[in-house]
Amino acid sequence: MQIKNKEEIRRYMLNKRDKLSRTEKANLDNFIFENITQNPYFLSAKVIFSYVSFQNEVDTHRIIRHAFDLGKKVCVPKVINREKGMKVLYIESIEELIPSKMGILEPDINKEATSINDIDMAIVPGLAFDNFGGRLGYGGGFYDRFFEGSNIKKIAIGYEFQILKNVPKEEHDILIDGIITEKNFINFKKRF
Template sequence: MLNQTKPELRRLLIKQRRSLSTEDWKEKSENLCQNLKQHSLFQQSKTILSYFSFRQEPDLSLLWSNTPKTWGFPRCFEQSLTWHCWQPGDTYEMNRYGILEPHINLPKLKPGEVDLILVPSVACDAQGYRLGYGGGFYDRMLSLPEWNSIPTVGIIFDSAYLPQLPIDSWDQPLNAVCTESNFFDLRV
């Protein structure tokens, strides 16, 4: 797959992910959530940045309820992300990309308050690089000093964990990758 460009690889993997049956998608998402909950990075974190599932990304909603953790979700603002506290029952809205976002009036989170970032990904590789949707939102954020010391976990299904991805100079590697069958801690 390394001979494919990022856009070609992105199209192929999103199509593959969207072809999952609802039952398979839910089962894989549940297993991924269980894997994540068992890792110390997750267990020790009090404030976690997450995302609302889009285009059959792994669904992390099982993590959000009945937990003492504080959750943050992104809003796209110009070329960057702002993070807002959100919990089940709070309001949200759809942005211009068709992605759910927390309501703009919900409290914002600052980098110093965050313990862990769960990064939505199209694919990840064994070096911690991710293939996103091409907007660069996460790479820009993770390149900033106030964000780049916070642990990051790429969230994907097994089929999107690849030996190597094409990378560009601005790509920011992640600290770990979680799938439905494994947790790859890449910090060691």
């Protein structure tokens, strides 16, 4: 794919992800589930922060349920607005989440907020990634602002086709520590 700009990449990746059949998506998600739940970062984490998957994103509902089964604490994002960003709140189950205006499942605002320093591992979404820790999200900057100045292990999950040679990056973009796909785990911190 010829990289032009962030918006073109976003459109291209959304379209490519939307073209996955249910069966293809389920198979890829199963491989990603196996890869992440066997990952040392996941296994050793006591507190996991995860996005809650929406539409054709890699399924995190199963990953979150598995984290609970292992006795881990789980926190998920609650978007306040563009100006205030997002809060990260503890949950006890996926079933307690309620749809936002956009239809994304979120926790009740009155749930206990987590301190960024309590999180051991973050599972982050994205539309495109590169082999240097670059991540192209949806354009809101919520994750970049939340992670700024922290050293949480930020692991993206995505499909192999979402990895490009290079994604456009700006000064404020936070690099991820690794990506887990249906094929493998790329640990950027060990490569440099």
